[in-house]
Amino acid sequence: MKTKEKKPKARFRNLSIFKYVISFVIVIIAVVCFVTVATIEIIVRRAIPDEVRRELSTENRQVLKTVKCVDGEIVVEDYKTDYEGYDFAIVDEEGNCVVGELPKGVSNTNPDEGMYFFGDVKTPEGVVYVKRDLVRPDDFRQMSSGKRYCIYGFIKEANVSTVYNKIRMTSLIIIITLFVLLGLFILDITKRMIKPIDKMYETAMKVSDSMDFAERIEEESIFVEINALIHAYNELFERIRITYDMQKRFNSDVSHELKxxxxxxxxxxxxxxQKYTHDDAAIEMITxxxxxxxxxxxxxxxxxxxxxxxxxxxxxxxxPVNMVDLVDVVCEDIEISFDGFNAFDKKVDVEEILGNNxxxxxxVRNLVSNAVRYNTNNNPIQIRVYAEGDDMVLKVKDHGIGIAKEELPIVFDAFYRGEKSRSSEGFGLGLTLTKRIVDCYGGKITVDSELGKGSEFVVRMPVSYIKD
Amino acid sequence: MRLLVVEDEKDLNKLISERLREERYIVDSCYDGNEAYDFIHNMDYDGVILDVMLGGIDGFSLLKKIRSEKNFTPVMILSAKDKKHDIIYGLDQGADDYMVKPFDFEVLLARVRAMLRKSVGIRENTYRVGDLEINVNEQTVTRQGKRITLTPKEYSILLYMVRNKNIVLKREQIELNIWEMDRIGNSNVVDVFIRYLRKKIDDDFEPKLIHTVRGVGYCLSWDGENNEDKREEAQS
Structure with a gap:
């Protein structure tokens, strides 16, 4: 019987909370930072030209205050600017620079078209803000001719240093620091939340491995919800322990009293x-x-x-357990139990170990009798015992009916029995018992099987050898 | 060695049984007279610890009944009845010993040991078969004066076989009397221990003490010839 398992969507499988939160926080912070910085940038970009335009106007006016006309020549008297990077040029109607020079790429345009031009002009040396003001006749203290002039105030963008730029820098630093701190804070909280959860997982695994329900989660969290969870877990362990102990005692008592x-x-x-030797019917019933x-x-x-x-x-x-003798006796024993079956291909390379006979x-007997039970055509049963590092390996291989793939995970469950069991012998406790014993020795039992070809059980357990 | 504890108070019964198990006895427990009769009647016990006041039939009647059936299993009465006439009556009905409750565990254990050794007719705590000697007090085994080191289970099996020397013992019998909990039904783990025992007490010595009786079990005896007869007897 196959049950359809509901699989969670792939992208939501096996996510680590920590990694999830980290990526989430990083993305959020990045987005928020970007938006904030972009907003500030936009505001600042709009504000800067306004400011530059104001400054350039002021400076232009300042310059004009110091301009004189001497013999038709225009002279600027000791002018000092407060606006760093500011420069200017005075241009006549024909476009000739009377004072100063225009930056490359900035051409004199007809003063008629828009008297008060302002804009940023791209030059080979970068963007330059340019402000053009018309020089009114009364601006020159001594006007020589009816010629019209205009003044260009300009400043390279790179030299523009406004209060907005400072605001932009400061807010950028503040925002990034703030969000980094926020991120660290969130990570810290997450870590604190996850640590008890990790501990709970560890304890639960330990309990499930060792079946020792006396184990408790000692971790304390700063969060009341997690503490409640830990408490609930511990309570659960205690309940299980009581039930488990009761069941164990019950099993032990009942089996003992039944014996x-x-x-x-x-x-x-x-x-x-012996009494009714001559009464066949009675003998049959008694048998x-x-x-x-x-x-x-x-x-x-x-x-x-x-x-x-x-x-x-x-x-x-x-x-001391002598593996050679033990395997021999198992084979003799199986021979008696299974009508003289004696096709054993055994090789025992381990002598004495310390254990419980x-x-x-x-x-050994459970594995071998299992192998014989599911074997076919008197194929030999392969038994191998050898040392591998600190482990002793026991392999029992048959060429029998094998075990279906979907049944492999449950062969060690209590009361599992192969469907096509040749005889009705056994309760399905054999492999359960075997696995429990191997577990208790700190070993592992695995099974490899193919339907129709046979199974191989491998026990690998740490042993200590007896040295003479 | 297999003991039966008959005591209707379950906690006390458990306490006594556990203590005896610590001493490596095999212990069965039962709680009323009728049950106890079934057990004693059908199983071979090396000793019984019997309470007097029981459900079903009482301890004295039970004792009387089994003795009348020629069952001579050693019985120690353990009772709160401490009147002179009770003790006299109990012993006269065929009890081997009488202990009054409350009792001291160490004394109980010593009396159990004494009772068990009396039943095989020895006065000292040493069993002998030919040149094999088992000192129960020190739990040591020697053959031809040479000390032999045995594991606890090997020792128990050897002791059981020595106590029942010249008798063919079935594997199940040995199993039943040596360990109860570790027992594997229907299997011959006993054979493994017999192999170990043989290596230790027979391989380097003559004549051999442990004999295999095919299809039945094992027999420990000193005289080889007698044994042949026994084997044939057992097989028929």
Whole structure:
């Protein structure tokens, strides 16, 4: 059965809040800065020409106050300007410069057309603001002729230094600093918000790995909402811990109390069998009872073992384990359980390790019996045990029916059973138990399988060797 | 060694069982007389710790009943009844020992040890099979005077086999008496330990002590010839 998973839109998947906020803040700040600076720029650009025009007019007038006409020659007497970069030229009707020179590119235009011209003119040396004023006859103290003059006041744009320019610079600096500070502030808040979340994630992962629900999130946040969340999380862990402990104890108690009654039943069956040797019907009934009792016994035993492992009441490294002997015995054992199946291709390159015989036996036996159960045509079962670094690797490979891809993730789940299981033996606890044991040894179990070709289970676990 | 604790007060029962388990005994618990009868009747226990005031049939009647069936499982009565006539009655019904509640755990454990060794007819805490010696007090094993180091499980198995020497023991029996929790149903992890044991106590010595009885189990005996008969007997 396939369920359609709702996938979130691709662009919203796996975003880190921190990165998200960073990019968001950077973009926002950049946009706001740009808009503000642009606005200021526009205002300033409009304001500057006005100011320049005013200044140039004033200066022009100042100049004219000092202009004299001496013998038809026009002379400017010691003139001083307050306007830095200002220069001027006086031009007659024919366009000849009487005083000063026009900047290159600025041509004298007919004074008639617009007496009071102002504008910026592009010259090879940059933009120049030009203001033309008509020189009125009474401007010269001694007018010699009826000639008409006009005065050009000009200043290079580069030399224009107005109060607006200063405003522009200052506001630019203030705005950028402000936004950078704002950005840092937002990042700081985000960091403070994220840190507890990271811690929560870490703790949750730790808990899920170790199944130790006594773990708590110690982190404290300055934000009440996050503290509430942490509190809720811790509360949740506590609830789970209580339930989990109860369940563990329940499992352990129930399985334990069931064991003896089952043993009694099993013993009674054997006694009854001996008593009614001549009654075939009775024997048949008793055999059924006995078989079912044994099945029940196996189940209870496995449950008990599982709960024991989960209660950590097993010594994991208590004794030497001889892998050669152990694998041999497993194979002999399987041979008896599976009608003489003995096609084993085994190679054990690890001698003695420190462990728990029963647990390691369980791992090997479960994997091998599983392999035999799903094997086909008496193909040999490959068993490999070898050392790799600090790890011991156990590989069990069959050439059987294999496991469907979609079932691979659930083979280690409790009560999972391959659909085409050859026999009805087993409860689907074997691999669960195996995985739990391997987990407890700090190892990993993986499965690789192809339908119709067989499966390979690989256990990789750290072990300590016994040195003689 | 396998013990049964019969005590209707669940907490106390659990307490005693846990303490005994710490001493590496295999312990079953039950809470009323009838249940206890089923257990004792069907299972082989090395000892029973029995309360008197129980649901179902009481402890004294239970004791009387099993003794009348020629069941000689060692029984220690552990009861709050401390009157002289109760103690006398209990012991006369066939109890091996009588302890009055409240009791001291260490004393209880010592008395359990004494009871267990009496049932195999030894007075000192040393078991012997041929040149093999097990000192229970020090938990040491020697063969031909040479000290042999065993792991706890190997030791338990050897002790169990020595206590039941000359008897063919099924794998399940060994399993049932050596460990309960670590047990794997229907499998022969016992064989692994027997292999280890053989390497340690038989490989370097003659004659061999541990004998395999094909399809049944194992037998520990000193006399090789006797053993052949037993094997054939077991197989038939």
């Amino acid at each position: 003896t009654p089952i043993a009694v039943m099993s013993a009674q069956c054997q006694v009854a069998k 059924v009872l006995e078989r079912q009792t044994n099945i029940m016994n196996d189940l209870v035993t496995q449950l008990l073992q599982l709960s024991r492992i989960e209660n950590d009441s097993i010594e994991f490294y208590s004794e 029963v647990l390691i036996f369980t791992i």
